[in-house]
Amino acid sequence: MEDELETVEDILKELDTVSSRTHNSRSGLSHQSLQRFKASQTDADLIRISYLVDSHASNLREKVSMRFERLLNRGDCTPDEAHVKVLKDIVVNKCNFNTTSSMADIKKMIAELPKEWTIVQITNSYNPLEETNTTFNKHFTNDLYMTVFNCGQIELDPFCITINSPWLNGVKLELLQQLTDLLQEYKDRLTSLFNRKFFKNEAEKEKYAMSGEILESTLRGITENIEKYWLQHWRCLLIGKYKDSSIENMIIEEVNNIINLHLNSLNISNKIRQVLYYLTKGASFLTSNEILAAVQHCLEDLCNANTKKLLAQAIKKLNLQITSQELYPVRNPLILVIDECLDVIPWESLQILKHDPICRMPSLHFVYFLFKEYESSIENGYKVITDYNNGNYVVNPDGNLDLMEKRIMAFLKHWMPEWKGINSRMPTNTEFNDLLKSATIFSYHGHGNGTHIMAVDTLQKIKLHTVVLLFGCASNRIQRLGPEVETYGCYHMYLMSRCPCVLGMLWQVTDLYTDLLTSEFLSNWIPSKATIPWKNVDKPTWTKARFDLNVKFEGQKGSHSNNLDLLKALAHAKNVIDSNLVCNACIVRGLPVKIKLK
Structure with a gap:
């Protein structure tokens, strides 16, 4: 036939033609799969990278661009209308996609981004079995594409490495399935304890503790296998400047x-x-x-x-x-652009990353999106904040986490007495909104992420320049609600509101170890006038919460130094708290943030 498609190049051109006919074809799971299929069919590195970049967060980009379009049409973004148009154009899905113009756009973005940044994009490969999968709990461990972008320069092109799926002794390791099964078992364990409240006897308590140790060990083993058998030698690419x-x-x-x-x-x-x-x-x-x-x-x-x-x-x-000079040389931030189906992996806990400043973003477009929003306040690769005493909090809004409330309120009053907030009662939607918007730093300590207090719809309607810390269960999780359904997470709403940074949890966590992590992180990050360093406070008394809310801690007075880099302060805290299940869950999405002392 005269019109017969004879080569792979012919097929790819035809697919591009089909996908550009309607705007709807440019978004969603079908678009994601199509771009990854096309990436698998070319040996040209830059063309493959163009397809892979476009495959990330396509539906989220569509939602954000449509939201901004509505703001512009209603005239709700005066006086920064021109700026909103710029942001919309960054994330919009282009109907006339072609690899040449796409790579030109990518190189332009990379050249403008801070020279301190390194971006590593990790993308799941195309797997036709996922197209026909109707099982909600089925997860495939596929080949990966790891793409490296050296920011702030135009001389070096980005490059991409293909990483094969993991095998051991002729058997494929389904590491994603193992991880999700483990987290479901962990969730069921926590739910049963919360519903039961008390142990029947000492033997039951010991059995529960032993099951926790087994889960901790299993998570550690899965993480090690991800490094050893999946990433293998290519984990060397996960390193900042x-x-x-x-x-x-x-x-x-x-x-x-x-x-x-x-x-x-x-x-x-x-x-x-x-x-x-x-x-x-x-x-x-x-x-x-x-x-x-x-x-x-x-x-x-x-x-x-x-x-x-x-x-x-x-x-x-x-x-x-x-x-030889130092065990962990100081590195600049590494931004991980993580595929949605790989987001559950605790990448930050890998040995090569666990001491470095690491944050996540859903796509390269959104890295550039937030960079343009905060360009004027980014110094040496960090979004800087100065008014760190302007902090607000919500603690125990549901009123059923009494020990957590005692510990956190005692810590806040000792270390950050200037912070204001609400504890032990449910804020109104307006109160929560006001606390969130008026702070430089907002910290939430309760169940989930607080969306049962303030509707997530409210988030996308505001412009939010607050650093947000969410210490509740699964508060920063992005999940797919079904095999043929787009992913969703409350972070998407924060990103839509242009929030610079959100810290939170990938999965369920226990309150005691979360409180230990919280206090270690905040005392390491936030400067304080407290005469007793947090490390000198009587921790056994604090952890058991055997005091009233007006307690004043005693301990040896002394000086204390701070790590003003949020990401480094968090990495430090995660490396001193003895719980993989809690520490590995805590991650940061958004820009690197640093306190600048006046």
Whole structure:
């Protein structure tokens, strides 16, 4: 036939034509699957990246652009109408999508973003079995695409690595299924305890404690398997830039010298060079065999096995020179753009990430969206806030978390007495809204995320420049409500309201360990005039909440230092609290935030 489609390129062009005929074809799960299918059918790196970037959060982008369109049509965004138009155009799904203009837009965004940032996009690969899956609780562990964007420059193109699904001894590891099953078991365990209130006897209490230890160990094992068998040596790409730019420059210079020494006669692409830079930075988190595996993948048939071994040894030696000065060199923020179906994974708890400033975003478009909203207040890669004493809180609004209320209120009065709020009663919708909007920092301590108090619809109608901390169960979760249904989370509403940053939980958590994490994080992040450092307060008394709400803590007076970087302060707190199930749940969505002292 004359019109027969004979090549993959012909099919891709036809798919682009079909998907551009109607605006509705450009959003939703069908669009996401289509773009990922097209990514799987091309070997051109930049074309693949264009498809993958466009596949992220397409439905959310549609909702945000439509919301802004309504604001513009009603005249509700005066006097910043021009700015709202800019924001709408950033996230809007373009009907006439083509890879050339898309990559031009991507490069423009990356060039404008702060040079301190590194963005790593992790995308699920196309799996036709997911198209026919009608089982709500079925989760597939697929191949991954990991795309790296070096912000603030135009010289280096983004690059993409394909990571194979995990196998062990000929058996595929369904790690996503294992993780979701574990979290369901954990949720059922917490629900049964909440409904029961008391243990029948000591044996039942011990059995409950043992089951918790097993869940903790299982979560730790799943996380380790994600690193070892799924990400493998490519976890070296999950690393931000050093704050000391001279180290970055030295790595580039030394790796180029190593390439010239061992591969002088070969034409080594910029992509391979970039991968080797990242491999050098992340080599301390890899075994010697993993370093060699990464080198072998990069060079393939370009050189013999002995040359690859020499190159791997040189990279390991260079890494040791860098890390010999300090165990955890200070790095700039890493922004993870996470696929919705991979969002349940506690990426921040991976060994290579657990000490670094990490935040999440749903798509590259929304990174740029928030950057343009706060461009004037971003310094050295951080959205800065100064009035940290302007804090509001809501504590125990449902009135059935008495011990939590005692602990948190005692901490707030000791460490941040300037903060105001409501505790032990349900705020009205107006009160909650006012507390949220009028604060520089808003902290919620209760069940869920507070949307049973203030309707989420209200959120998308306001412009919110508050840093939001939600310490309730599953308060920052994004979930798919069915196999053929879009994902949803209250964070989507905060993002629509242009909120810079939301801290919260991926799943259910226990109140005691959450309170320990909360107090450790806030005392490490927020400067205080308290004469007794929080570390010197009598913790056994505080954890048991055996005091009234007017208690004044005693302890050794002394000085205390703060980590003004929200992400670093949280990483510190998560590394000192002994509960994987609570600490791994706590993540940050949005921009990196830092307190700037006046």
